[in-house]
Amino acid sequence: MPAVKETIETVESLAEYEHGFITDIEMEMAPKGLNTDIVRYISAKKGEPDWMLEWRLAAYQRWLTMQEPSWAMVNYPTIDFQDSYYYAAPKAKVELNSLDDLDPEILETYKKLGIPLREQEVLAGVKGAPRIAVDAVFDSVSVATTFREELAKSGVIFCSMSESIKEYPDLVRQYLGTVVPVSDNFYATLNSAVFSDGTFVYIPPGVRCPMELSTYFRINAADTGQFERTLIIADKGAYVSYLEGCTAPMRDENQLHAAVVELVALDDAEIKYSTVQNWYPGDKNGVGGIYNFVTKRADCRGVRSKVSWTQVETGSAVTWKYPSCILRGDESQGAFYSIAITNGHQQADTGTKMIHLGKNTRSRIVSKGISAGKSNNTYRGLVSAHAKAKGARNFTQCDSLLIGDQCGAHTVPYVEAKTPYATFEHEATTTRLSEDQLFYCRQRGLPTEDAVALLVNGFVREVLQELPMEFAVEAQKLVAISLEGSVG
Amino acid sequence: MLNINNLHVEVGGTSIIKGLTLCVPAGEVHAIMGPNGAGKSTLSYALTGREGYEVVGGTATLNGDDLLELAPEERAAKGLFLSFQYPLEIPGVPTLTFLRTALNAQRKARGEGEISVPDFMKLSRDVAKKLGVTPDMMKRPLNVGFSGGEKKRMEIYQMALLDPRFMILDETDSGLDIDALKVVSEGVNALRGPDKGMLVITHYQRLLDHIKPDRVHVLAGGRIVDSGGPELALALEADGYDRYKEAA
Ligand SMILES: Nc1ncnc2c1ncn2[C@@H]1O[C@H](COP(=O)(O)OP(=O)(O)O)[C@@H](O)[C@H]1O
Ligand SMILES: [Mg+2]
Numbered sequence: 001m002p003a004v005k006e007t008i009e010t011v012e013s014l015a016e017y018e019h020g021f022i023t024d025i026e027m028e029m030a031p032k033g034l035n036t037d038i039v040r041y042i043s044a045k046k047g048e049p050d051w052m053l054e055w056r057l058a059a060y061q062r063w064l065t066m067q068e069p070s071w072a073m074v075n076y077p078t079i080d081f082q083d084s085y086y087y088a089a090p091k092a093k094v095e096l097n098s099l100d101d102l103d104p105e106i107l108e109t110y111k112k113l114g115i116p117l118r119e120q121e122v123l124a125g126v127k128g129a130p131r132i133a134v135d136a137v138f139d140s141v142s143v144a145t146t147f148r149e150e151l152a153k154s155g156v157i158f159c160s161m162s163e164s165i166k167e168y169p170d171l172v173r174q175y176l177g178t179v180v181p182v183s184d185n186f187y188a189t190l191n192s193a194v195f196s197d198g199t200f201v202y203i204p205p206g207v208r209c210p211m212e213l214s215t216y217f218r219i220n221a222a223d224t225g226q227f228e229r230t231l232i233i234a235d236k237g238a239y240v241s242y243l244e245g246c247t248a249p250m251r252d253e254n255q256l257h258a259a260v261v262e263l264v265a266l267d268d269a270e271i272k273y274s275t276v277q278n279w280y281p282g283d284k285n286g287v288g289g290i291y292n293f294v295t296k297r298a299d300c301r302g303v304r305s306k307v308s309w310t311q312v313e314t315g316s317a318v319t320w321k322y323p324s325c326i327l328r329g330d331e332s333q334g335a336f337y338s339i340a341i342t343n344g345h346q347q348a349d350t351g352t353k354m355i356h357l358g359k360n361t362r363s364r365i366v367s368k369g370i371s372a373g374k375s376n377n378t379y380r381g382l383v384s385a386h387a388k389a390k391g392a393r394n395f396t397q398c399d400s401l402l403i404g405d406q407c408g409a410h411t412v413p414y415v416e417a418k419t420p421y422a423t424f425e426h427e428a429t430t431t432r433l434s435e436d437q438l439f440y441c442r443q444r445g446l447p448t449e450d451a452v453a454l455l456v457n458g459f460v461r462e463v464l465q466e467l468p469m470e471f472a473v474e475a476q477k478l479v480a481i482s483l484e485g486s487v488g
Numbered sequence: 489m490l491n492i493n494n495l496h497v498e499v500g501g502t503s504i505i506k507g508l509t510l511c512v513p514a515g516e517v518h519a520i521m522g523p524n525g526a527g528k529s530t531l532s533y534a535l536t537g538r539e540g541y542e543v544v545g546g547t548a549t550l551n552g553d554d555l556l557e558l559a560p561e562e563r564a565a566k567g568l569f570l571s572f573q574y575p576l577e578i579p580g581v582p583t584l585t586f587l588r589t590a591l592n593a594q595r596k597a598r599g600e601g602e603i604s605v606p607d608f609m610k611l612s613r614d615v616a617k618k619l620g621v622t623p624d625m626m627k628r629p630l631n632v633g634f635s636g637g638e639k640k641r642m643e644i645y646q647m648a649l650l651d652p653r654f655m656i657l658d659e660t661d662s663g664l665d666i667d668a669l670k671v672v673s674e675g676v677n678a679l680r681g682p683d684k685g686m687l688v689i690t691h692y693q694r695l696l697d698h699i700k701p702d703r704v705h706v707l708a709g710g711r712i713v714d715s716g717g718p719e720l721a722l723a724l725e726a727d728g729y730d731r732y733k734e735a736a
Binding site: 434435436437439440441442443444445446447448450454455457458459460461462 | 536537538539559560561563564565569570572575576577578579580581585586587589590591593594597629646650
């Protein structure tokens with residue numbers, strides 16, 4: 001396929017966004033636009049039970065009454081929601097029984113992205129290297145999920161959302177939409193109506209998940225929105241560490257990504273959720289790129305439950321994202337560690353909400369925002385303690401680094417305490433990458449780009465340390481790549 | 489080795505170095521002394537290529553290479569090192585990470601391979617022992633929260649580890665107590681050699697008791713106004729710089 005090859009070569013020569021290639025395969029698409037027929041089409045394609053279809057239709061009716069939010073510090077042209085495809089799936093030639101039935105183009109895509117889909121490839125890797133189970137989502141469908149059998153031995157359920165609806169309807173019905181209600185916000189409601197695929201994880205009581213779980217999202221098709229939905233449940237005393245990675249081809253049109261992620265942690269359970277978001281950010285002139293409007297929320301439902309969100313946000317043209325924790329259980333703990341990098345014309349409005357409901361709940365926020373080029377980077381955070389949240393504590397550290405003089409950094413903290421027995425601490429700094437430090441590094445032999453990477457990595461170190469080892473190394477490289485050409 | 493000829497440097501449109509000529513042959517250590525504001529640090533920044541220190545005339549070469557043509561990191565790779573009068577703090581970057589990255593960048597620029605981690609660890613420990621740098625200092629982010637004296641010690645530690653060919657020490661003695669001065673001076677002396685050169689900037693004689701210079705120059709009003717042997721430093725200590733006011 002010469003067209004594909006050409007695209008790949010063009011993209012490789014650009015080097016700035018190395019995941020920008022397009023996979024040329026036959027797709028099955030729903031007609032463009034959004035109406036109840038499309039919702040029915042998606043549900044039918046997935047062979048969903050009636051209750052799921054009803055849920056979607058109710059969400060769609062609700063969505064029709066809602067307005068797109070405008071409070072975030074981001075600007076983008078009005079989205080025509082009728083001018084997008086809401087379902088795109090690689091056309092399966094036969095029923096998929098094993099990876100060998102998967103379109104080789106898709107296998108090749110994940111290989112190029114460095115995502116291991118074949119278990120033996122993972123196993124053949126370095127001895128003692130951590131094994132990671134992967135759910136690969138390609139446009140609207142999950143194409144492969146690895147290590148399922150091994151995980152099943154310890155009772156862990158790790159599968160695509162579509163499968164979970166059919167295989168584990170009771171669990172899904174018990175938890176779906178309980179953290180992010182259908183009516184939560186414009187994008188979450190849209191997602192509830194048209195969500196395509198995503199990952200479902202259930203860790204049974206007392207089980208420590210024996211390996212890292214991960215989902216790798218890839219938007220490929222043009223004019224297609226991705227609306228994935230992820231639900232992770234850690235039952236009493238369970239532990240899981242979950243990683244999420246995302247990339248998309250370089251396209252001139254903007255593409256919408258509106259995901260919903262729900263986490264539920266019961267008594268003494270712990271969930272670590274890490275994201276390295278590297279959607280295509282658009283070109284130098286701000287053309288194209290992903291609109292990343294995501295609702296991520298964790299419910300620390302049980303006593304002493306713990307959730308931490310760690311995110312490295314380097315991609316997307318516009319990011320609107322506030323992974324949050326509802327600290328419902330007494331003594332539950334929430335953490336948010338974030339690195340948000342904007343360069344070129346990117347805009348990010350991101351942060352977190354820590355809602356303290358239970359007694360002696362604790363939360364910690366460390367946000368590192370880096371703005372370069374003509375970009376804008378906003379931290380927006382809410383910390384609230386309700387009347388019963390006696391002894392609630394929050395610590396917030398919010399640092400911004402500016403590279404150059406055409407970018408902006410903004411910090412918008414909201415604090416609400418309805419009990420006098422809450423302690424909130426907030427520290428914020430804004431610094432400009434110093435010419436003096438750069439010269440010092442260069443005098444020691446570091447070229448400017450390496451010096452910037454080193455200084456920036458120093459700035460974000462506290463957050464990088466929260467990532468699982470193998471992800472931290474990737475993230476460190478990504479930080480350097482995202483800022484290439486930002487100085488000098 | 490280092491040849492500076494009729495160098496003119498402007499800072500923010502003001503002429504600071506006004507026709508400076510100086511030659512440091514391989515194997516020698518030269519001291520530059522002079523009153524505050526004479527342009528000593530300006531000279532060191534111009535030689536290492538700091539932005540804002542505009543060379544408007546003259547030449548400077550190191551072993552025949554035109555320094556003024558090169559980017560700061562290229563000058564470093566050629567073996568030019570500056571021990572800063574005011575070392576910078578680099579938050580979040582452990583000293584050893586910083587130094588390994590710098591060393592490898594220099595080696596890469598020279599077409600050499602990367603140093604292995606065990607070799608680097610051994611090197612860093614050996615050098616640290618000689619200079620009284622503690623393991624804790626090596627692990628902490630570079631210079632962050634260090635005292636003035638610790639920062640100066642760290643500069644010489646970096647210098648010893650990077651093993652440059654030409655070293656400029658800008659007021660390394662300030663901030664060091666007597667004991668530290670001795671340790672640091674010994675470290676510096678160990679780096680002298682037949683194919684190395686040093687320019688030691690100071691305005692006190694006491695450093696030169698420990699690091700014996702071959703030549704002493706007086707910098708005043710942007711020029712070298714006097715040169716002599718080590719005895720010149722002693723005379724300056726006794727009489728001060730007043731007699732050069734005219735010359736400036
Ligand atoms: N960045 C600067 N901007 C303006 N003037 C400067 C700057 N740096 C140095 N100078 C001036 O240049 C002169 C020489 O300074 P410097 O080289 O630091 O002297 P020394 O190191 O000999 O004490 C002084 O008059 C100082 O005020
Ligand atoms: Mg000075």
